Amino acid sequence: MEEKKELLNTGLRGITIASTKISDVDGAAGKLVYRGYLAKDLAGKVSFEEVVYLLLYEKLPDKEELKHFFSLLSKERDIPQQLVSAMQNSPKDALPMDVLQSAVSIIAQYDPDIKNTTREGADRMAIRLIAKFPTIVAYWDRIRNDKPLVAPNPDLTIAANFLYMLNGEIPDNDLTHYFDVCLVLHAEHSFNASTFAAREVASTRAHMYAAVGAGVGSLSGALHGGANTRVMQMLLEIGSIDKIEDYVRNILETGGVIMGLGHAVYQTDDPRAHILAPMSKAMGERLGEPKWYEMSKSLELKGKKAFKEKKGRDIYVNVDFYSASLYYYMGIAVDLFSPVFAIARVAGWVAHILEEQFAGAAPKPALYRPESDYVGEYCGPDECAFVPIDER
Ligand SMILES: CC(C)(COP(=O)(O)OP(=O)(O)OC[C@H]1O[C@@H](n2cnc3c(N)ncnc32)[C@H](O)[C@@H]1OP(=O)(O)O)[C@@H](O)C(=O)NCCC(=O)NCCS
Numbered sequence: 001m002e003e004k005k006e007l008l009n010t011g012l013r014g015i016t017i018a019s020t021k022i023s024d025v026d027g028a029a030g031k032l033v034y035r036g037y038l039a040k041d042l043a044g045k046v047s048f049e050e051v052v053y054l055l056l057y058e059k060l061p062d063k064e065e066l067k068h069f070f071s072l073l074s075k076e077r078d079i080p081q082q083l084v085s086a087m088q089n090s091p092k093d094a095l096p097m098d099v100l101q102s103a104v105s106i107i108a109q110y111d112p113d114i115k116n117t118t119r120e121g122a123d124r125m126a127i128r129l130i131a132k133f134p135t136i137v138a139y140w141d142r143i144r145n146d147k148p149l150v151a152p153n154p155d156l157t158i159a160a161n162f163l164y165m166l167n168g169e170i171p172d173n174d175l176t177h178y179f180d181v182c183l184v185l186h187a188e189h190s191f192n193a194s195t196f197a198a199r200e201v202a203s204t205r206a207h208m209y210a211a212v213g214a215g216v217g218s219l220s221g222a223l224h225g226g227a228n229t230r231v232m233q234m235l236l237e238i239g240s241i242d243k244i245e246d247y248v249r250n251i252l253e254t255g256g257v258i259m260g261l262g263h264a265v266y267q268t269d270d271p272r273a274h275i276l277a278p279m280s281k282a283m284g285e286r287l288g289e290p291k292w293y294e295m296s297k298s299l300e301l302k303g304k305k306a307f308k309e310k311k312g313r314d315i316y317v318n319v320d321f322y323s324a325s326l327y328y329y330m331g332i333a334v335d336l337f338s339p340v341f342a343i344a345r346v347a348g349w350v351a352h353i354l355e356e357q358f359a360g361a362a363p364k365p366a367l368y369r370p371e372s373d374y375v376g377e378y379c380g381p382d383e384c385a386f387v388p389i390d391e392r
Contacts, residue, residue, distance in 0.1 A: 005375050013264065017191070017368070018199070021359075022055060022351050025190045030268035034188055035059075040271050048158050048183035048344070049073065052130055055188055055351040056123070070157075076131035077152035077161070079103070080110045084139065084149070092144045096137065096339045097220035101213050103136045104129070108209030119358050125208045126350035133346050134158060137339040138165035159183055162343065167331065174286070178279050179330065182323060185272040186341050188348030194218035194225065198349040200368045202356040211356075215349040219342055222259075228337040230259040231324035235295050236334075244298050248306045258303045260321030269316045276322035283329035292325040 024033040032039040035054050042051060046060065053061040053069050061069060083106045090099060108114055111128060113121035135152055142149055142165075150165045159180035163171040171179070189195070198215035202208070219225035238247045251258055263270060277297070284293040300317050307315040327337050356365050378384060 005373070007375060008373050011264070012196075012370075017196075018356075018365070020190065020352070020355060021058070022348070022355060023188045023190045025265050027263070027265035027267050030266060030271050032189065032271055038271075039185060039188075040275060043181050043184050043272075043275050044177075046184065048180050048187065048347075051184050051187050052347040055347050056126060056354065072127050073131045073158065074152075074154040076128045077135050077154065079107060079132050079135050079139065082110065083107060083136070084143075087136075087140055087143050090140075090143075094144075095220070096140055096335055097216060097226075097342070099140045100133070100136055100339050100342060101216040101220070103132075103140075104209055104213040104216060107132060108207065108213075111209065114207060114209070119354075122208060122354055122357060126354060129208065129212055129346055129350055130158075133343045134162035135165060137336060137343060138162055140339075141166055141333060141336055158343075162340075163330070175330065178283065178326065181275065181279065182326065182340075183344040185275060185319065186323075186344035188345070188351065192224070193221070194345065195348055195352050199352050199356045202353040203365055203368045205357075208350065208353050208357075211353045212346060212349050215345070216342055219345060220338060225320075225338045225341040225345070227259050227318070227320040228324045228327065228341060229334055231296075231320050232328050232334045232337065234259050235292060235299070235325065235328075238295065238299070241291075241295050241298050244295065244302050248299070248302050252306055252310050258299070258307070260318055260324065261300075261303050261307070261315050263316065263318045266316055266318065270318045270321075272319040273317040273322050276319065276326055277317075280322045280326040280329065283326060287329055289329070292328055293322075296322055296325045 022035060025031070026033070034042060034051065035058060037054070037060075042054075046054075049070055050060055050066060052073075053059075053066065083103055086106055087099060087103070090102075107128070111125055113124050116122075139149055147168075150168050153161050153164055153170075156164055156170065157176065157180065160171055160176040163169075163175065163179060191199070194215040197218035198211040201211040201214040222230055234247075238244055248258065277293075280293045280296065281290070284290040300321060304315055307313075323341075324337060327340060328334065332340060
């Protein structure tokens, strides 16, 4: 009698596949570190541009370096007219992450450095990608809503300029600050699914755009960057605070998941959630509409309690839980939350791609190639005997 093999589905949990100097997630302690700095210490004190510089060049910039870097980024915000035309020809109901992923491949075709394999060429591609992501996302939102495009303003920060291109108005300082903090907190998170996807593609020596396109695809999934959109959809579906208890019990009883709770690495609250939650509260107060923050808070508490009762262990909030209501308060369309995540995370992806391409384990980083465990059938003792199609 043939022995039944155990089916594997490890999700690569607990398997270390490469060394990195970019960031660290300490799941037990609830710590996120960007190149030695706690992300929570950076949030609110440095701009997204400074964090991008830190991720790419391994140090925080001084004033002159930041000024120069800011101007490099500002000059690269425009996107090719051919891409604008392609977006204008896209169906208005196309998923924004699909539009973003397609846009990455299109801008690759117009990048003068695409065949350049030097670090300098890769740095320029990295800057172009980071600079163009906000323009692609904002333009797509305006195109699909039949609104005239708002050209990038080179004097504004990435955060202020994105909101300006999206809404046609320069945001005030508070709004800019909150959005900038969101970008800082979403910039990097070690070997999460999309960064792993980007690094895996980079390990084949494919170019940066191919690797970033893979990152966008991975981030779009509901269990990854797609979760923030699902959190807001869940809040809208529940509708009011008095319905949360029933919703939570029902979802757990039917084997569903409460979006924004749980994490593959953190065994404590995600440290980013503790910064995002007060910002969501403050935005709710500022708009005189505390409902979405209050519902989130109640859902967090009731979800944690019900989960503990059902599974006998704790569950924690992740980054997507409070960013959802915060982006909603900012007037960002619910299906743009994941592209907004991508605007920040592209910085982490390109830092990892650069590390994979230029600073990995000597002499050259290995091509990623894991093993699988074949549990399929053999007709014969070792393999199936081939039978021509007419005789099957
Ligand atoms: C992120 C996520 C995929 C991690 O999954 P994971 O590593 O398998 O989680 P764990 O090992 O801690 O938990 C596994 C168990 O808890 C359950 N669980 C995990 N998160 C849950 C949630 N948010 N709601 C309900 N149940 C949940 C799983 O269904 C599983 O149950 P089982 O043991 O009966 O099969 C998962 O928590 C999830 O789907 N969360 C919701 C989506 C989300 O917010 N994603 C963004 C992540 S930043």
